[in-house]
Amino acid sequence: MGTRKPEDIRTVALVSHGGAGKTSLSEAMLFNSGSIARMGKVDDKNTVSDFDQEEHKRSISINSSLCTFSYKDKTIHLIDTPGFSDFYFEQRAPMRVVDSAIVAINATAGVEVQTRKAWDFAEEFQVATMFYVSKVDKEHADFYAALSDVQASLSGKALPLMLPIGKEASFKGVVNVIDGKSYIYKGDGTKDFALGGIPDDMNDAVRKARNELIERVVEADDDLMMRYLDGEELSNEDIEGALRKAVIARIVFPVIPGASVPNIGVMQIMDAIAECFPSPLDVPPRAAAKGESEETVDIAPDINAPFMSLCFKVMVDPYVGRLSFIRVFSGQLTSDHPIYNVSKGVEERVSSFRFMRGKEGTESKEIILGDIVAIPKLDSTTVGDTLSVKGQENRFPEIRLPKPVYSLAVFPKSRADEDKLGNAIRKILEEDKTLKFAKYADTGDSILSGMGDMHLDIALSRIKDRYKVDLETKVPKVAYRETIKKTAKAQGKYKKQTGGRGQYGDVHFELSPRERGSGITFEDKVVGGVVPKNFIPAAEKGLRESAMKGVLAGYPAVDFTPYSTARIMMSTAPRWRLR
Ligand SMILES: Nc1nc2c(ncn2[C@@H]2O[C@H](COP(=O)(O)OP(=O)(O)OP(=O)(O)O)[C@@H](O)[C@H]2O)c(=O)[nH]1
Ligand SMILES: [Mg+2]
Structure with a gap:
């Protein structure tokens, strides 16, 4: 562990519409990397990443699941996310903490509703992205139709790095458009392939795809661009070097076809992760708030800087207990050092760090910049907390939670x-x-x-x-609320003449609509002591009493309730003047 370097780490989120094949892909990658001896299947309820009982019941992913494995001397932290729309937070939160994403596209369906959402998250967090056109082995699968759909609906910068050899049941491998090497698989689930050249009937398609790719990737390298424009023939090494830069700079989004269940093309996805995706050192600094202030500071990906990390997930297992998942954005830490929760202002003891593989964890005493790990038994830590070391007060922006619907x-x-x-x-x-x-x-x-x-x-x-x-x-009973839509003024007069000086009151209120959920905020706008201060609480009390019974149907004219489906609720912000 002590010899691991940030340049050899990759952090990847697997995102897509439900059922596009994310979990099957992560299972195939774990198998191909040698992390597991047998490849499980979603339908057999024995994949590493879908380990929850509820996932087994429904054969879909529900939780994001971290799978760390080694491949080609790289540590790959892969987060498999659920695609069903109710769990979109489980796609968005991991996207905050990774440097790259694979968007899976079902070759029989193309771009779907949640595909677009997944893509939006990749855009929002500006992560390097690759498209995996999955299930090319299935009946009615059409790689080229899916590719056109991605290019038309998501990004014209999505360009094939590999093309499929054969289709549907005869899909047997992929060809690399840069070097023309083909990888022919047995299709029996093993990772072994036979190397070959460009199939005869694919020469034109490969040449066309190669030219389109080169035209784009040279944008990432000025020197290469000049040579390209001068008409020089570029070497495969030149193009591959520029491809990595282009992927990191989001100039190109490589597209790779495959089929995870028969394990065709998955090795090429793994190669692309290792060779094209950014290491934590290749991505820009992350913004953080400077202590409690409004000022922001850049947290550079520097292993020698103070340790800083963000908690993006908490898992509570009735047997294992609480696990907090964090991504390290700077520095390094050993488990004999306490961790300081900057957001909560508390120090917590670390028992160990766990490199996760689904629900299993391998203990480690050290984590470095770029690592994504789970820490057991951090009682105070919740999603969005910045975890650092004592004396360091900068904090990352919180993870925005969606409102329940x-x-x-x-x-x-x-x-x-x-x-x-x-x-x-x-x-x-x-x-x-x-x-x-x-x-x-x-x-x-x-x-x-x-x-x-x-x-x-x-x-x-x-x-x-x-x-x-x-x-x-x-179905919940509706707790209706009333509100006002525009600013209104009202006056109330009170006169009582019972001999002597009598009593007289003249109260003017101005009510303005406020943001939903902001409640009744009473503001005293009386200027220059025109009205003695001791009358004001009575006016506020009267107003709050009246607000308990609205004028439309007698429901409270107050705050919104998160569960209600009532549409007439909003809050009011009365301001009042007394003359
Ligand atoms: N034929 C074939 N079937 C596949 C392939 N990949 C996945 N499947 C099947 O498609 C179904 C969904 O696959 P999953 O891997 O669970 O898809 P997912 O994207 O993880 O689904 P969610 O997590 O629910 O969004 C399962 O029945 C898989 O066996 C593939 O490459 N070829
Ligand atoms: Mg899944």
């Missing part, structure tokens, strides 16, 4: 379930930040909210299986 009212089935519910909910929320739970006094409902019905279904199933709490669900 779907809610259910939940009821324990029995008294015993009621007693255990609190603990189960706490545990499940710790792990999944996109779930929310709240009790609402006005409807009496306990509401579980999340990203969709599948998300909640899985949460309920976990609560039942892991924590043995049985819950019934209902």
Whole structure:
């Protein structure tokens, strides 16, 4: 371990629409790297990365899953993510911490809804990207149609680095358009291939693809560009060198066809990861806030700088306990050194670092710039926290969480379930930040909210299986709210003449709509002591009392509630003047 260098690390997120073949690809890569002796299958529920009971039940990925393996002297930290739309946070959060991504495109379907989302994340975080056109062995698979779709819908800079040899059931290998080498597989799941040249009927296609690729990659190297424009014949080594630079600079997004289940073309994906994707030293510095201030500082990828990392995932296993997943952005750390959670202001003891392979971990005493590892039992650490060393106060921007969009009212089935519910909910929320739970006094409902019905279904199933709490669900009662749409003014007069001086009040309010969820914010705009200060609390009290019963249908004119589907709610910000 002590000899590992950041230049030999690659960090890769596997993203796509659901079912495009991400988990199958990561399984094939683990197998080809020698990390596992037998290749599992999603449908057989024995892949490394889909290890959760809920994933087995549904044959889809639900959680992002870290698989670290070695290939060609490189440490590759691969994060397999779920493609189903309810779990898009599990694609976005890992994208924050990797330097590169593989977007899988199903050759029988082309660009799908979540493919676009995955691509948006790659653009948002500006990670080097490669497209893997998967399932080329399947009936109705069409590599060229998928390629055109990617070029038209996502990016014209997506260019084939490999072309498929054969199609559907006769798909047997790939040919590299730069050097013309072909890799012919047996298609029996083994990683062995026979090397050859360009198949006779593919000469034109390879030449065309090679020219298109060269035209683009030379943009990454001024010297090469000059030679190219002067009409010089470029060597394969020249082009390969420029290709790496072009991929890192996002000038080109290589496209590689393959089929993960029969293990065709996967070795070429692995070669491209090792040879074309950036190391942590090749990417720009990350912005961080300077201490508590608004000022930002650049955190350069420097192994000699103070240790800085970001927690992007927390996994709570009832048996293993809590695992916090971090990416190191600068420096290095040994496990005998405590870690300092800058976001929470607490120091935590490190027992070990774990290089993960699905649910299994290999312990390590040292991590360096670029590593993505899990740390057991960091009790205070949550997703988005900056972990560093004492004395270092810079922090990375938090990981933005999506707002829940779907809610259910939940009821324990029995008294015993009621007693255990609190603990189960706490545990499940710790792990999944996109779930929310709240009790609402006005409807009496306990509401579980999340990203969709599948998300909640899985949460309920976990609560039942892991924590043995049985819950019934209902559609939540709507707690309507009222609000105003534009600024309005009102006046209230009070007169009481009972002899003597009598009482007189004249109160003017100005109410302006405010952002949803911002509540009632009372502002005193009385200037120059026109009204004695001691009258003002009474005016505020009156206003808040009136707001409890709105004018439209008598519902409170107050704050929004995250679970409600009511559309008429918003908040008001009364400002008032007393004359
Ligand atoms: N024929 C064939 N089937 C494949 C290939 N890759 C994946 N599959 C099958 O396609 C289905 C989905 O594959 P997964 O690897 O689970 O896809 P995924 O992208 O991980 O799916 P989610 O994680 O749910 O988004 C499974 O039944 C796989 O066996 C392939 O290259 N060829
Ligand atoms: Mg999967």
